[in-house]
Amino acid sequence: MSEPVVALAGVGKRFRKSGRPALDDIAAEAEAGSITGLIGPDGAGKTTLLRLIAGLYKPSSGTLRVAGRNGAPEPGTLGYMPQQFGLYEDLSVAENLDLYADLQNLPRSQRRERMARLLSFTGLEPFTDRLAGNLSGGMKQKLGLACVLVHPPRVLLLDEPSVGVDPLSRRELWRMVRELSEQGMAVLWSTAYLDEAARCSRVWLLDEGRLLAQGPPDNFLAEVRGRCFRMPLGETGRRHVQALASAHRGVLDAQIQGRGLRLVLEKDTPPPDAKEVGAAGEAESVEPRFEDAVVARLRGQHASETEEASGHEDDWRKHADGDDTAIETRELTKRFGDFTAVDRVNFTVRRGEIFGLLGPNGAGKSTTFRMLCGLLPASGGEARVAGFDLAHARADARARIGYMSQAFSLYGGLSVRQNLNFFAGAYGLYGRGARQAIRRALKDFELEPYAGASAAGLPLGFKQRLSLACALMHGPAILFLDEPTSGVDPLTRREFWARINAMAERGVTVLVTSHVMDEAEYCDRLAIMYRGRVIASGPPDELKQTHLGRLDASLEDAFIRLIEAQEGPAAAEAPA
């Protein structure tokens, strides 16, 4: 093999004199014709590393060679697509491409042919006249990629290109990048999706600015082989079993997967006894997944910090009152002008259930969700939430729900305590009741050390805790979660779901929208939406069984099969 295209030796980066460096002593190489996956928790230094390689930062120490040159790469050898790619939303697809061609000095003579190739490569041909601002998340990313590729680079840096992109578009994006690497490009792909990383030729695992591990995904898998198990679960109390198993000595990870519990154990540790944790059968060994390996690695690193959310059960209001239906929609419809975003949707969510609303961008799940939260009035049909008809008693229904959206929507300038104070007041708590609720939130979500800090400066995991704490301030009967862990690293996601599970155990109903399929595995039941309609619903295992005939398949496969069945394999995406 010839010289690697990207070579880092002892590379470090410090932004501030004191404290820990953003990157410390990174030594790694990436070769032409390969895809290197950059993974690690939020704040691990993935973006900083990409920006160093792109020549946007200078390293504080060490040497960096890109395409055979020290320091800043030669113009044209490197393509960099940041998380927020600078598309001009008021320009059309073709105009954006033209602009980037001008910026990169693509000669006029080559332009026509190059544009045509890029448009067909990205599948954007039918949309050349559409304004970039009106594209869906997935299409925007494809256009961003096309703009970077105007001048084919030798090194392509992609910073989390698949965040906020639905599974179908995610696969297409992957296929495109794969094709590029086969043509000899060296690709560095940073991602929070471990299934993507598992398909890379090499993986760099970063944590707190250090390169924790690197190598082909198979090496990672080999490490946890024989340490992964699956325990069958009974009809009820699945989350209780999970909580018990997680707390068991030697268990690094315990995740509900349909009707089974997936366990990752420490080295040389036997799986817990089925009776002891209340599982329906003994554990059997299963093939490891890449995520198991990464979680095991990171858990080893953060051994003391990964306390699962503990239940302070007596403090929380129990929701045992009233009938058993928490949410019910009947022929619920929403029209925007001529466009029917939600078309006669029917479903029922029982009290204490975790119910998932899935679908690609533009399928109508967000619109449904917003109607149920009382953010949008319905154009037709009925919706009852917590026993209130949304057509007549929206404010009353709102008092019984908690809401957490994908954007971190708290008041960043306010301190943690001021945020809690505000939401307590907004939900009509005052005096002793408010003080108690705030004390309880600070304690249960372990936010006390941060009480005086500005919310904007919190680490992501804590921001998420605070969001949840605010949404739960008033002890709501129903919790609405909109893409709660989109782009969040696996450990933070686990901690978050441990809390949600604990809430559900206490009888809180949870409605979650998502296009992260892992997240859907946590749900008791799912409704899959496509083009405004519910096209399938049921427990995750049932969906896998019905649509793929296999239980060990991923939910994502089932999801894609379903949507392809609806529209044929060319089913691209609807505009957002």
Next chain:
Amino acid sequence: MIARLFALVIKEFLAIWRDPRSRAVLFGPPLIQLFLFAYAATYDIENARLAVLNEDRSRESRELVARFTASRGFEPVRRLTHVRQIAPTIDRQDAMAVLHIGPTFAADLKSGNTAQVQIIVDGRRSNSALVLLGYAGEIVTGYASDMAAENDQPGPPAELVTRAWFNPQLESRWFIVPGLVGTLTLVVTTVVAGLSVARERELGTFDQLLVTPLRPLEIFVGKTVPALAIGVIEGAFIVLAAIWWFEVPLRGSHLLLALSLVLFLLSATGVGLMISAFARTQQQAIVGSFLFLMPAVILSGFATPVDNMPDFVQALTYANPLRYMLVILRGLFLQDLPGDLVVQQLWPMAIIAVVTGAVAVWLFRHRLA
């Protein structure tokens, strides 16, 4: 309900106060502007550059020139020797005005003929030119009647005696500073209100707000109180500065002034919140606020009288709260404007506040991303 409102108002204050930038923007620039505008924006002219072409060289003509140079309005900068020099002097703006006394000035005076004096002013600055012509006219008239008295000739048959009421010295600061109470508070209040909803929409917190049991009217009140409070505090400060620092008399009722200020700022908050509820981003809200503020200030009578504007523009000014407030401010400061005349200006502002407020409340829930 009270607990909810209280929480919202506290939150709004904290959001403004904890952001060091908004804290600086709220109080720094308006105070700087107050002093800047009060001192810089004046119609009074002092020491306008004057060139003198005196072809007469008599005692009489020197006496007239001396009156010009002694006046506060003119400052002699150049002596010309030939008529040809006049044009370039004005062209190059070496002087604002040229005083030209012909060779027969003294002879004409003595022979009882009308003696002519020419003053040439730079008409490119029409406002200043008019003021200078006024000054020059005064000086020449004074000179003529003194000359007449000296030579025992009868003075002019009729004489105009001027008395400026309410502002005897005709100090333009007395006119400008009360106006600043209105303009500066209008800007601050509109911008604070204009950003409040748009900021939350941009950051995604507005949805979070809408899913709480807070009702649109409560959100409106919660957003109004801080903007109003900031405007009133700033207005009060400017009024105090006007009285103690700029020594503008406040002759009218303090109570009426306070009441008018609150109602005026309420209408500004309404406009600001309406713009804010319509905007999707803070940038749109800022642009929207300034699209309102610029014409609101220019078409208010702050600098040029509304009566001078074309009819259809005058009709537009009826929707401008500042138009009414300026009448009240100048009325209460310089004269003791009676209550019924104040009320005449108050009710249009109340209508503006109610209409814009209602639109804002409606938009809170009906303009969703």
